[in-house]
Amino acid sequence: MPRYDVIVIGARCSGASTGMLLARQGYRVLVVDRSTFPSDVISTHFLWPHGTSYLNRWGLLDQALAVTPAHTEVTFVNDGIPLTGSVPDELLRAYFRDWHGDDTGVVRSYASIRRHVLDQMLVEAASKAGAEIRTNFTVRELITEGEQVVGVRGRTSDGRLVEERARIVVGADGRNSFVARSLGLPKFDERPRCTFAYWSYYSGFDLGPAQLHRRGRLACAVAPTNHDQNMVLVWGPSEWSREFRRDVPGNFQRALDFVSPELGEVVRTQGVRAERIYGTLDQSAFLRPLAGPGWVLVGDAESAKDQCTAIGMTHAFRGAELVADALGRWLSGDVSLNEAMTTYESRRRSQNAAAYYDYVCTLAEMRPYRHDELQLFVALRGNQQEIDRFVATHADIAPVSEFFQASNLLLLNDAAKESSAGYPVFDDFPTTARMYQQNLFA
Amino acid sequence: MSLPELDQRDDDELIETILAAADRRDLAAMAVAAAEVSEMTRNWATHIPWDEFDSLDEIALDEVIADLTQMWEPVNLQVDADEEYALDKNAYDFYRPVGRNLMTRTEEFHGWVEARRRTETWQYSRTLEAAPNSVAQITNDIGRRTRGINFNSQDYLSFNTHPAIREAATKAMRDYGPHSAGSPMVLGNTRISDELEASLGELVRAEQVTLFPTGWAAGFGAMAGLVRQEDHVLIDRLAHSCLQQGARATTRNVVRYEHLNVDEVRRHLVDIRRRDSRNGILVVTDGLFSVDADWPDLVTLQRVCREHDATLLVDVAHDLGSMGPGGTGVLGMQDVLGDIDIVMGAFSKTFCSNGGFVASASPALKQYLKMFGGSHMFSNALSPVQTAVVLEASKIIRSAEGDLLRSRLHTAVTALRDELIGHGLTCMGEPSPIVPLLIGNEKLARIANRLLFDRGVLAFMVEFPVTPTGSSRFRLQVQANHEPDEARAAARIIADAITDARTYLSSAFGSTQR
Numbered sequence: 019m020p021r022y023d024v025i026v027i028g029a030r031c032s033g034a035s036t037g038m039l040l041a042r043q044g045y046r047v048l049v050v051d052r053s054t055f056p057s058d059v060i061s062t063h064f065l066w067p068h069g070t071s072y073l074n075r076w077g078l079l080d081q082a083l084a085v086t087p088a089h090t091e092v093t094f095v096n097d098g099i100p101l102t103g104s105v106p107d108e109l110l111r112a113y114f115r116d117w118h119g120d121d122t123g124v125v126r127s128y129a130s131i132r133r134h135v136l137d138q139m140l141v142e143a144a145s146k147a148g149a150e151i152r153t154n155f156t157v158r159e160l161i162t163e164g165e166q167v168v169g170v171r172g173r174t175s176d177g178r179l180v181e182e183r184a185r186i187v188v189g190a191d192g193r194n195s196f197v198a199r200s201l202g203l204p205k206f207d208e209r210p211r212c213t214f215a216y217w218s219y220y221s222g223f224d225l226g227p228a229q230l231h232r233r234g235r236l237a238c239a240v241a242p243t244n245h246d247q248n249m250v251l252v253w254g255p256s257e258w259s260r261e262f263r264r265d266v267p268g269n270f271q272r273a274l275d276f277v278s279p280e281l282g283e284v285v286r287t288q289g290v291r292a293e294r295i296y297g298t299l300d301q302s303a304f305l306r307p308l309a310g311p312g313w314v315l316v317g318d319a320e321s322a323k324d325q326c327t328a329i330g331m332t333h334a335f336r337g338a339e340l341v342a343d344a345l346g347r348w349l350s351g352d353v354s355l356n357e358a359m360t361t362y363e364s365r366r367r368s369q370n371a372a373a374y375y376d377y378v379c380t381l382a383e384m385r386p387y388r389h390d391e392l393q394l395f396v397a398l399r400g401n402q403q404e405i406d407r408f409v410a411t412h413a414d415i416a417p418v419s420e421f422f423q424a425s426n427l428l429l430l431n432d433a434a435k436e437s438s439a440g441y442p443v444f445d446d447f448p449t450t451a452r453m454y455q456q457n458l459f460a
Numbered sequence: 461m462s463l464p465e466l467d468q469r470d471d472d473e474l475i476e477t478i479l480a481a482a483d484r485r486d487l488a489a490m491a492v493a494a495a496e497v498s499e500m501t502r503n504w505a506t507h508i509p510w511d512e513f514d515s516l517d518e519i520a521l522d523e524v525i526a527d528l529t530q531m532w533e534p535v536n537l538q539v540d541a542d543e544e545y546a547l548d549k550n551a552y553d554f555y556r557p558v559g560r561n562l563m564t565r566t567e568e569f570h571g572w573v574e575a576r577r578r579t580e581t582w583q584y585s586r587t588l589e590a591a592p593n594s595v596a597q598i599t600n601d602i603g604r605r606t607r608g609i610n611f612n613s614q615d616y617l618s619f620n621t622h623p624a625i626r627e628a629a630t631k632a633m634r635d636y637g638p639h640s641a642g643s644p645m646v647l648g649n650t651r652i653s654d655e656l657e658a659s660l661g662e663l664v665r666a667e668q669v670t671l672f673p674t675g676w677a678a679g680f681g682a683m684a685g686l687v688r689q690e691d692h693v694l695i696d697r698l699a700h701s702c703l704q705q706g707a708r709a710t711t712r713n714v715v716r717y718e719h720l721n722v723d724e725v726r727r728h729l730v731d732i733r734r735r736d737s738r739n740g741i742l743v744v745t746d747g748l749f750s751v752d753a754d755w756p757d758l759v760t761l762q763r764v765c766r767e768h769d770a771t772l773l774v775d776v777a778h779d780l781g782s783m784g785p786g787g788t789g790v791l792g793m794q795d796v797l798g799d800i801d802i803v804m805g806a807f808s809k810t811f812c813s814n815g816g817f818v819a820s821a822s823p824a825l826k827q828y829l830k831m832f833g834g835s836h837m838f839s840n841a842l843s844p845v846q847t848a849v850v851l852e853a854s855k856i857i858r859s860a861e862g863d864l865l866r867s868r869l870h871t872a873v874t875a876l877r878d879e880l881i882g883h884g885l886t887c888m889g890e891p892s893p894i895v896p897l898l899i900g901n902e903k904l905a906r907i908a909n910r911l912l913f914d915r916g917v918l919a920f921m922v923e924f925p926v927t928p929t930g931s932s933r934f935r936l937q938v939q940a941n942h943e944p945d946e947a948r949a950a951a952r953i954i955a956d957a958i959t960d961a962r963t964y965l966s967s968a969f970g971s972t973q974r
Contacts, residue, residue: 060504206968372969373930390556424925
């Protein structure tokens with residue numbers, strides 16, 4: 019009999035949450051991570067309302083919001099066309115009923131929580147739930163018996179090599195997953211086109227709720243986060259990254275000024291940068307197989323996507339709840355492991371999940387909005403219900419297919435209350451569209 | 461925790477430095493630069509041995525260079541541009557074209573269609589080379605021909621090859637000629653038009669029947685005739701396009717309710733009646749939904765409508781004739797014959813011809829629609845040949861032979877569904893002449909469809925605007941002439957094509973329940 023029921027590799031959003039949920043069910047759980055917490059990691063750390071709802075379901079939201087600002091409204095400005103909305107309660111409830119069979123703990127607010135705050139909180143919660151946490155622990159090898167993964171070999175904080183065994187090993191170790199690499203797991207549905215993203219932290223201004231701006235092939239966002247700071251983020255097509263990198267601070271400001279002159283002005287004149295500028299290009303999307311003999315993947319390890327819809331942490335929480343539920347039903351003897359994993363997999367690979375994956379990957383190509391897409395944003399104005407549903411769709415709370423349905427789009431167009439006359443982007447659109455193709459940083 | 465210092469070098473610059481040092485095999489310089497890399501990046505790229513650069517051997521060094529390069533250089537963007545463009549877009553991407561010249565602004569859409577034609581992923585505008593039966597020969601729109609088991613025709617009871625139907629058409633041709641004599645309100649009708657109205661009235665048990673030249677004209681005309689701009693329309697999200705466009709053309713007060721959700725209809729009716737006690741409300745649904753193969757609870761829906769003085773319209777285009785006792789469709793299955801306010805249908809499915817109808821118990825409504833529906837008064841009438849075909853079809857549908865044909869149809873439907881499900885595929889809805897095989901991802905569906913063309917199965921792939929985006933499917937339309945073995949063979953071919961399409965796209969998504 020192995021010493022643990024479950025070993026979880028990785029103690030961040032998906033790993034610590036999975037460990038916590040399984041420990042709460044009374045299973046013997048070991049969670050290991052290379053890092054020592056508190057600890058940061060490349061992340062734009064945004065939690066959509068379903069993300070904060072998961073924290074609330076797990077009893078952790080109050081603690082998070084005690085140190086993190088939260089809001090319900092978010093503003094999108096696409097080529098000067100603003101849309102402000104928030105996710106409707108009934109869509110959030112429908113989401114939780116659909117994915118998890120119950121809608122307890124639903125809240126409508128979102129929050130951008132720094133990872134050194136959130137990850138530590140999750141690790142502490144997992145520990146409090148009874149999971150054994152070993153930080154500064156480097157997994158060197160998966161132990162296998164035949165095809166079956168049965169445990170891990172790793173180096174502890176004091177340099178000793180140890181072996182631990184469990185009935186199942188959970189790979190919650192991110193897009194560069196050691197577990198996936200060791201098992202030689204293939205990637206499916208790879209989407210090489212993605213965004214480069216650069217961000218940092220600024221004090222000196224308070225713009226209220228989060229705002230996302232998009233113009234041509236570039237975008238920027240500002241979201242209030244911990245320590246009375248704002249995360250300011252710019253992103254664009256990865257093809258332009260080489261030129262962007264030649265002068266990161268200069269191009270960061272140039273991108274802000276291009277996409278939103280107002281935001282650029284605030285950051286330049288009032289902003290006090292508190293840290294270096296962080297960046298990443300390595301965001302191409304992929305899927306990996308979810309489970310096999312003695313192992314299961316969760317979080318970015320099983321499906322990573324571009325940051326452009328800021329869904330990663332929220333999906334990590336969703337995956338944690340799904341996988342903890344599936345493993346719990348197997349460990350309690352209710353169902354076979356195969357049956358449990360089939361349920362997990364059918365949800366993570368459902369039609370709606372596939373459609374959202376396509377949606378993110380298409381957005382991540384950062385092609386300029388076409389005339390018709392911009393007209394749709396104009397058509398949405400004055401129709402708060404549909405703006406809210408668009409926000410919910412963007413955040414993967416409502417199915418993409420229901421918003422982008424012929425009868426809905428055509429109806430929206432017919433019922434448009436506003437004309438495109440007031441928006442300069444439409445004045446000489448072909449010239450603007452050509453200009454958008456030029457690399458701003460070249 | 462101490463926050464990082466501002467004057468530290470950016471990770472970009474550091475990694476560039478590390479890669480340059482790696483080229484020189486200068487491990488010490490690599491280690492020095494690595495020490496400055498931010499905690500964020502180190503924690504994220506745990507596969508890079510940041511702390512061990514000074515002790516790497518040659519093989520490990522090459523791996524590190526490969527991993528770092530992959531992280532920090534733009535990824536490989538080489539793809540077949542034509543195929544990518546063809547597969548990535550959806551029709552809705554072109555709904556709002558740019559520019560004030562109505563003719564030139566159609567070019568962008570045309571460019572996409574051409575890319576899809578070149579890559580043979582355009583499923584529309586194929587041509588029949590001979591009379592369609594359970595097997596058919598077709599040519600695609602770039603001139604390639606194929607022959608296969610035919611699930612692409614909507615001839616549910618195989619009337620196209622039925623001797624009595626063909627004889628009725630021939631007789632009408634002899635008696636009346638091709639006959640294009642004008643609107644039915646003028647002199648377009650013949651004696652058999654009256655006979656057809658009577659026969660249809662008996663079939664749906666609503667004797668006041670109006671004929672229209674197409675099914676679309678019937679649906680659109682019913683809406684345009686009845687609904688005024690102050691009125692309200694509650695329409696199932698997935699109701700047929702002629703009804704959706706009819707609703708949009710007549711009033712801005714349109715609510716699209718969740719598919720089949722009667723509770724939501726009730727809530728909307730309460731809400732509308734609270735605000736508006738003066739104007740009309742038309743509730744619109746299909747009998748059998750042609751892309752999901754399911755149907756509403758008509759008993760409750762009609763009762764809820766009456767409770768709020770709303771009128772119910774049900775489109776029975778796909779189920780009438782091919783399902784239910786005596787071919788009475790979903791109405792007969794739910795025992796609401798003669799009880800639905802307005803029934804409309806089309807002859808292009810089971811009845812083997814063009815045309816459509818609207819039926820009710822009200823002579824007043826009939827006369828009003830003829831005058832104000834637009835598509836009745838101002839369109840040419842059904843031709844005598846079409847009328848005769850539909851009339852003969854309606855007689856067979858109600859006969860013992862109709863029962864036999866429906867039974868054969870059902871046997872083929874069951875064989876097809878069972879075999880597809882046995883291959884792990886997802887058949888939506890309930891057993892009916894339409895078997896929707898869910899694929900989801902448009903790219904997967906388009907590639908599978910391309911493969912199927914040459915493999916002996918004719919199937920119609922539907923995507924936006926027929927289905928919502930991300931839920932494309934094959935709409936397999938079964939006929940009474942399909943032998944069960946033929947259906948099972950087709951299912952195996954389809955399953956193989958989907959598997960191969962997934963391999964081609966390296967996709968983990970598909971209709972298999974994984």
